[in-house]
Amino acid sequence: MPFVPHTSQDEELMLDAIGVESIEDLFDEIPPALRAGVLANTPAGISEQALLRLMSDRSKKDEVDLCFIGAGAYQHHIPSAVWDLVTRGEFMTAYTPYQAEASQGTLQLIYEFQTMITRLTAMEVANASVYDGASALAEAILMAVRANRKSKSRNVLVPGNLHPSYLSTCRNILHNQKINLQVIPYDQQSGCIKQEDLQAFEGEDFAALVIQYPNFFGGLEMADELTTWAHSQGQLVIGVVNPTALALLAPPGTWGDTGADIVVGEGQPLGIPVASGGPYLGFMCCKQAIVRQMPGRIIGKTLDLDGKVGFALTLQAREQHIRRAKATSNICTNQGLLVTAATIYMSLIGDQGLRSIASQSHNGTVQLIGKALEIKGITRRFTSPVFHEVVLELPCRASQVLQQMCTQGILGGYDLGQMDAALENCILVNVTETKTPQDIEDFITSLRAAVEVAAC
Amino acid sequence: MLIYEISSEGRSATAQYEACELENSELPTAQLRVSPIGLPAVSELQVVRHYTGLSKKNFSIDGEFYPLGSCTMKYNPRGALAGAHMPGFLARHPLAPENVSQGYLSCLYDLQEYLKDVTGMRAVSLTPMAGAQGEFAGVAMIRAYHDKAGDSERTEILIPNAAHGTNPATAVMCGYTVREVPVTKEGDVDVDALKAAVGPQTAGLMMTNPSTCGVFERKIQEIAEIVHDAGGLLYYDGANLNAILGKVKPGDMGFDVMHMNLHKTFATPHGGGGPGAGPVGVGKRLEPFVPTPIVGKRSTNGEDEYYWMSDKDIPDTIGNLSAFMGNAGILLRAFAYARLLGNQGMHRVGEYATLNANYMATKMAAAGFKLAYPNRRATHEFVVSMSQEAKELNVNAMDFAKRLLDYGYHAPTTYFPLLVPEALLIEPTETESKEELDGFIEAMTQILQEAKETPELVRSAPITTPVKRLDDVKAARELNLAWKAAD
Structure with missing residues (x-):
């Protein structure tokens, strides 16, 4: 039996201990009418050898030069050491670090990730990641609406040259909460958002302005000017950035007058294969002043009973398992394994x-x-x-x-x-x-x- | 030691990139980065040794028995990983055309079919990236259904008070208010209270079955009828699907929509807290609203051809929820797992998960622990209440959990479900042997003895882990979320 270790003797001893005749007896509380019959559309099991042959054959159909x-x-390029380390069972088959003493490896690694990402973006704090870049932006918009005390608006300005799937993801997630995304048309010549195009929105109440840098067309927005303008209008600035680009280009924490307020992006370029679109990781940073509005897991440094340095989940009062209906988001995982890859990648290069x-x-x-x-x-x-x-x-x-x-x-x-x-x-x-x-x-x-x- | 503390300026893992400067750059000078990036400067060996060292500070399924209730920490087959990591899959760009994606698309199509089969649902969308996003998709579909019917009065989602925290958080993300329904002392939904709670304001009911109390909801058919009669829909939280895989189909229980946690039931790795995958299944009523993309199959000149179905094919869809196709690689691992198990193997999952849990529950009761639902059959997991130990010995559930780490066992889920005081929720899964279960029970028995004789030892546990109990208050009050050179 694949992955079930029981011998017939084990089974007998266990049933005896429970005091039943058969495994079927253990399902006696389930109404008989509900008992499933055969699984007619699921094939019989195959060996690992046959499986790998099957998947190899199928994967070859997808190869291009x-x-x-x-x-x-x-x-x-992904350094060989990255996935060699990531697929160590101790990283790959651990779960959420709720038992901090038994999860210091994962917890310290996430703390190192938070450090690297804040440095790359020049932001003050980062979380342990969310699902991907698109859903990170949806979370950032929700966060901005909560965090902007100057604005009562549920309207947010988004650029017309935003990644189209990011835009649709945000719409699909946010419309149920009555958040309205106002699209700013991009300039047909430059492909960027021009300051003139923003004048039409001056004096209106928006909670935030989204800037994608580089934008979907690969172009470099005038991020400084856009940031300063948005702040002058009482808006928060959400930067959507490519992490590789930030090696050469001004990080969002330095944009305009006081920098972006929330920064998200797709972490895939940091050591994660393109692999049909996932799993990737969405990174998320913000200014310290609004950290309590940030969704997702956050790791903090602390001390143990003996005064030894250790790491733990912190600010959990924002999260669904504590706050339930009042949580900042329903998210309960991060993309732990991909964070592991990105952290090792950034260390190596x-x-x-x-x-x-x-x-x-x-x-x-x-x-x-x-x-x-x-x-x-x-x-x-x-x-x-x-x-x-x-x-x-x-x-x-x-x-x-x-x-x-x-x-x-x-x-x-x-x-x-x-x-x-x-x-x-x-x-x-x-x-x-x-x-x-x-x-x-x-x-x-x-x-x-x-x-x-x-x-x- | 942090990676930054072994960093030395000027050091670099130079084999990992070709040194390069900008040439003929078109980047505007005013936009160039002037500050250093601030990544560590370390050698390749230092990186390998550092992260190997960190990995050793983790408990994991590969290393230890991990009976974390509601999380289904079963063995993650290496073959499934190898299958998903085929070069053609890793290099496939998410926007590659369909004609050079037939291998990947066929795996996804097949997985959709298997998941329909085991859940009794009419359609499956694989795109949600985790259980919580699957829940979001499910409730968003419920909302789209009522909106389409012009039924705007339905503003409330009913949730049993034993539910996971994600359920109410999800309902709120979909713009609903939450009304809790009580659960009886026997762990069933209080049907009279449910009858009183439903009405024209009810959009739906979200529930887990088996519930978080580790028991099967016996009146599920009656519950479904009550909710349906009131015009609401039934959402199945698939967190506990492992208990009934191959034994009962949620579609047959009357559920209209559900999510599955592939990182639980289909053995994809938990990865230290993600990635997961949370596909959704729907019945007839919600079929028009499934999230995109999903994979379709058509026959062209006698050959199967797989293609993406988008909002053109599914005009009422709630749309996409990620930039591309969710956690694609996790879906491949789940496909591989389903093929390795086959239909017979799937039946065994529910059977042996249930056998293991009932065996442990029986043995633990005999060893003097108090089961929260002693008159009920355990499902794939069961709840022990440590309230007696907490009261009489001043040693609580958390102390037991921490001491287990010293014995080389990961702790069960603590203080959940919230209804049971001093709860330990224990889920062994089908992949653990009798010897492992006996070892755990033996450890619990010894800790109980310690709690009577040397309670301080248990209260100060763990003592063998890399750190002892951490100061959570300090972590929250003196927020230190990123390393600075002065630290």
Whole structure:
């Protein structure tokens, strides 16, 4: 019996001890009409060998040579030590550190993670993570509505160039609590939010302004100006950031007059494979003054009975298992295992490594843009500077070109027509340090041929 | 020692990246970072040794018996991990086109089918990222259902007072108010109180069955009828699904919607507190509202083809709840587990989980511990009340829990359910052997002896762990959430 260790003798002894004849007798409180019959649509069990063959065969159908899609999930090199350590049973098969004395490994690691993330973002405090970047933003918006004492509003300003799945996730989670997301149209030329575009909202009561940096199109918003403007309007600022980009770019804690108030982002680039979209981790930071409004687990440093340093869950009075209906969120897990990966990743690569990875990604992107613009009919859709992702406008439907590239084993980018029909000729292309000059060359060759085949 | 305390400026794990500076950068100078990032500066070996050392400070399923009630800490098969970590799966981008995603999509489709089969539900969406998000999706669907019917008077969710804290927190996140329904001394929902509580304001009832009291709700059919007659819907919290896997289907009990915790019932690792996965299953009434994406199958030229179903296919969906497809890798592990077990193996899960719990309950009662529901059959878990020990010996449930750590056992869930004073909620799971269960009971018996003879020893436990009991008040009052060089 897979994973059930009982011998028939064990079973007999145990039934005797209980005083019943059979295991069936243990279900005698369940009304007979409810007893399940066979599981008709579940196949018979297979061995591990057969399972691995099956999954290997299936996974091979999904292999491609080169992937230039980013759009919120970025392929970076992951040092071998990261997942070797992460999959140690002591990390992988532990649970929530409720028994702190038996969980100091996980607790100290999360404290180290909180430290690293606050430093990367230049924020004061961080939590132990939430599910992913999109749900982190939904939680951040709820938090801002609670925390903004100057505003009575349940309206929040979000940019039109926010990741479309982040926007829909937020809408789907927040509309039940009557939170209204007001979308600011982005500037058609730069692809960014311009200060002029904000004037229409001046004097209105909004709880917060969301800034995605870089934005969904890879572009760099004028984060300083936007932050200062939002604060002048009594709004809190929520930054949605890419952690790799922060190695080179001004961290949100330093934006504008007093910095962003809440910062979230997708932690996937920090040592987590793209793996079909998860599990990833959403990181979440804020100013210390509003930490009691932050959802999720938070780890604090303290002392034990002997005065020895130790780590424990803290501020639990915010959480569902204590506060129930009055909790800051219903969340009860963090993404512990992914936090483990991100912490080990950040330790391994350090400042120098993260800067190098970010630089290499940016250099490759600039190189790819230069070569792509040499292809007849291809232009850059937006004028704003980018970090490691760019929108290219093709002389024909993006979907046709991408399909053609795919037949050569190259995923050439994300078809922006899926987000907005007005962008149906546009692709969003990402380059990271995993792409060699030859890879970029192969991309360009394939793109050129595909554009020609599409006969545009 | 923190990783920062072994950090030395100038040191680096240089094999892990290619040193690189910006060239032809288009990044505006005014936006460049001027301050250091502030990550540790350590060698590769230092990192490996540091985190190996930290891992050794954890209890885990791999290391210790972990009978944490309501958490289903069963063995996490390595084969499921290996299957999910196939290179083609790890490298698959979430936005890769369907034609180069057939392997992944077929696994998800199959998992949807298996979960429908074991729960008796009509449709399953795999996208919620944890039990709590599954609950959110479920209650949001209940709300969408009433909204669609124009039934805006239904503002209240009923919840038995034994429920998990996530239930009321979820109802509030969906814009509902919560009304609690009492539970009887025998652990059943008080049906008369329920009858009095339902009405035109009832949107639904959320419940767990078996309940958090570790007993099966015997009047579930009557409860379903009462709620349905009042126009409400029934939500099944799948936290305790392990107890009845292969034995009873929530769909047959009358539930309209449920979530499953794959990190419990389908043995995916808990990871030190996540990731989980909380798929939702729905019956006929809520089928139009399931969260996206879900995987569909069609036949083209005699070949199966799998595809994403989005809001175009499911116009009334409550929509997506994550950037991509939830905790995709966890879903692959659950698929692998389901294949390894097969239909027979699934029947055995509920059976042997129940056998183990009833065996432990019987033995513990014989050893002098007080069961909270002595007249009831235990399900996959059971509750012991330490109120007598607390009163007579001044040694409480937490003291017992902490002392267990010294004996090499993870503590059961303490002080939950809230209805039982000095509660220990014990869930052995089906993957533990009789020897392990006997060892735990023996340890509890010895601690009881210690509590009588040397109570101070038990009250000051644990003494063998990396730290002793921690000062939680200090942690909350003098918040220190990130390391600073001066610390």
